[in-house]
Amino acid sequence: MVYGRRRVGKTELLKRFCADRAHIYFLASQEAEQRQREKFVGQIADHFGDRVPRIDGWDEAFDYLGEKLATETLVVVIDEFPYLVAENDSLPSYVQSFVDERLQDTESMLVLCGSSVSTMESEVLGHESPLYGRRTGQIDLQPFSFRQAREAIPYEFKEAVRSYAVTGGTPMYLTLFDYTRSLVENIQTHVLSPTAVLYNEPEFLLRTELRTPARYMSILEAIATGRTTPNEISGATDIDSGPLSKYLRTLRRLRLIDREVPVTASRKHSKRSRYRVADEFLRFWFRYIEPNRSSIEQAPEMVLEGTVEPDLPNHVATTFEDIAQEAVWAAIRHGELDPYAEVGRWWYGEHEIDLVGLAPDDDRILLAECKWTAEPVGYALMDALRDDAEHVRWGPSTRDERFALVSKSGFVDGLEDDLDENWSLFSASDLESLLSPAEDN
Structure with a gap:
């Protein structure tokens, strides 16, 4: 299984892995179960040059795949597996039967991939999952560390630190910047422009995960601007401590924030919690973009020169x-x-x-x-x-x-x-x- 939060590079990693191997790559989407199953079976049939068979359930779909794997060794990737589980929570049981009865006697590989970390951990890794104990490996894909990201940031060292403080180690953000231009130019072009890809990126990410992201947005902004304890976050957002705890748990589950305690304290028992935005770009965005949207729409250069540049050293220091x-x-x-x-x-x-x-x-x-x-x-x-x-x-x-x-x-x-x-x-x-x-x- 391969999992990790959105934009971290899971799909690209799997595509590179499959590039020189015989494979079937199926990308699930948020569609009705029957339509998803038809597409899945259609890709199998297409790979083997078959006419698409009539399939009435996931058990039959995996039986069909199993028959084909008896004739050819393949890598089979199901990307965004949680979308399928959302439509049919019995799907892990069908995969279990496929693994036990069809896959384990072949040299083929099944890869389950997903951005919903909680679903992947509960439905594939969890003790209650039918798939528990059947995986032969897992990659919890993380953003690049600074040392890893340095290969993609050709600025001199101090400027690379400043640049990493904006993009973090998320591959999409790293590779979007043009390093033949200055950092300020990249910020202006790729983040601070209302037409830029990254201008609405965090809001888009939250909307794909949450039905009502407004309160989560306000919590992230509070944390990014220095309100890091539960009391400070509550005061800045007017969210009472009870509901706030639930929102904070959700943001941690989505890996958008981290909970910290002093290194000498017990993570389980310490009440001296602080929260921090887990991604450098999200921290930058909620510190400078979200609070200044109206001004950016009218005069982005003024926000860059009057707000971002003077305060950037404080952001980079963290x-x-x-x-x-x-x-x-x-x-x-x-x-x-x-x-x-x-x-x-x-x-x-x-x-x-x-x-x-x-x-x-x-x-x-x-x-x-x-x-x-x-x-x-x-x-x-x-x-x-x-x-x-x-x-x-x-x-x-x-x-x-x-x-x-x-x-x-x-x-x-x-x-x-x-x-x-x-x-x-x-x-x-x-x-x-x-x-x-x-x-x-």
Whole structure:
């Protein structure tokens, strides 16, 4: 099974996989069950040069496919499988019979693909599903990390970080930009124009998943503009905490938001939840496009110059923290940092640390700050990090504390010389080296 949220590249991946293999590729759509079945059987018949047989049910359709697979080895892809399940929730049972009685004695492959992550997880992976335990593999396809996306972003490193903060790792958005033009030109052409493909993209995505997206839109806008706790989101949207919990669960199920707790806390029991928009482009869109639609319709250049460009460093700073976390894991793989079991954000009251790594077996903790600023980082940030470290309740009092600073613009003269071996400094060039697309080769 192959699943993951929309636009992440599932269909393209499967088409590339099938390109040099004998295959039948069936893309389901939101149509009546009988029409879907007719199309499915029609594609099978077309591949084998048959006249289309009369088929009255899905059991007969899969029997027909099974007969054909006895004569030829094929890859059979059913894309957007959840659309079929929505029309007939018995479909997984028919697929189960096909797998057990027809497919398992062949060299053929059946691929079930879908964008409805919850349906794929419940109807294919779930314990209650007839298909439970029958899969031979699964791909939960994720957007590209920065290192992966870097292969598609030929800007120099700092500009690539800024660009990734707009497109994120979604293949469609990445490949839409023209990297021979400046980032600002790309934003103006592909996002900030009422005729651009990406101008209404998030609203379109929500409408394909939700019947009434208005409240979900307001929640996403609240989170994208800095209201990250349930109380803050409730205050910004006028949605009471009870209904809000349901909306937040739905957005998490659709993988549009993530719930975070401090890295030292239990995800299951901690009440210090924060939410964040899971996709960089959606975060950009709900921060700059959705609140300024009227102005964009009239004067997009004014919104670009007066709103987006001045505030963009604040938006990019959050992305830079994620990229720094990616670099920390790369440094661990390379042996440039000691290993850590978990790395994430930490906060308590007014205290906050961008990255905290935990190595419970060794009572070792890494505390790191990331700065996307025009000025080099100096002693003030070092002292502030030391002060905040005292408020992190984790491990014994004798824990081994390590520190790191990550800076876009480097460090003030003399700082590195004044630090002991427990400190690590990472400049933009260090991150570029760690996150080179070839760094794992």
